[in-house]
Amino acid sequence: MTNIYRDVIIDEKDLPIKNCAYTQCFRREAGSYGKDVRGLNRLHEFSKIEIVRIDTPAHSAKSHQEMLDHVEGLLKKLQLPYRILRLCGGDASFTSAICYDFEVYSEAQKRWLEVSSVSNFDTYQANRLKCRYRNSETKRTELCHTLNGSALALPRIVASILENYQTDEGIRVPDVLVPYMGCNMIR
16 A cells, blocks of 8 residues: 555645555465464465555654554454564564564464554655655655554454354354444354
């Protein structure tokens, strides 16, 4: 989505720019095998909702926090057990300045599974894209900051809901999803 802003100069008053998109993702797991690459948790093709922001360097840390709060809010509304990890430099991609992963706990697998990742790339992507903004005070162009997150990887969230809301009568639908499902139980 950031490519939309390739070679663009944005007026500072128009920042931050907030975009959201449904994306099809593909994962190539070379040489992978075994039980951990099957089922909803490790699909070759999966869907997710991407959240992207373009912002000024002065405001990007606040934008990053707002994106983190948004993803955490989704997990709270779904009432799923989760944790947030700040990735160390060795675990983060070389393009991101700071990255947090959101994980839900899988009782069946006895481990935490990543469902979202939210990164601030500072000027790294903007430099390659030539994505700039015009500073309202100096009138000079400066590089924007780009931020990206996945607002929940859908297959893993579905698996987590199925696992955490299982009852003897069926799968209880999380309260926040009842208006969309039209029922409160899947039998």
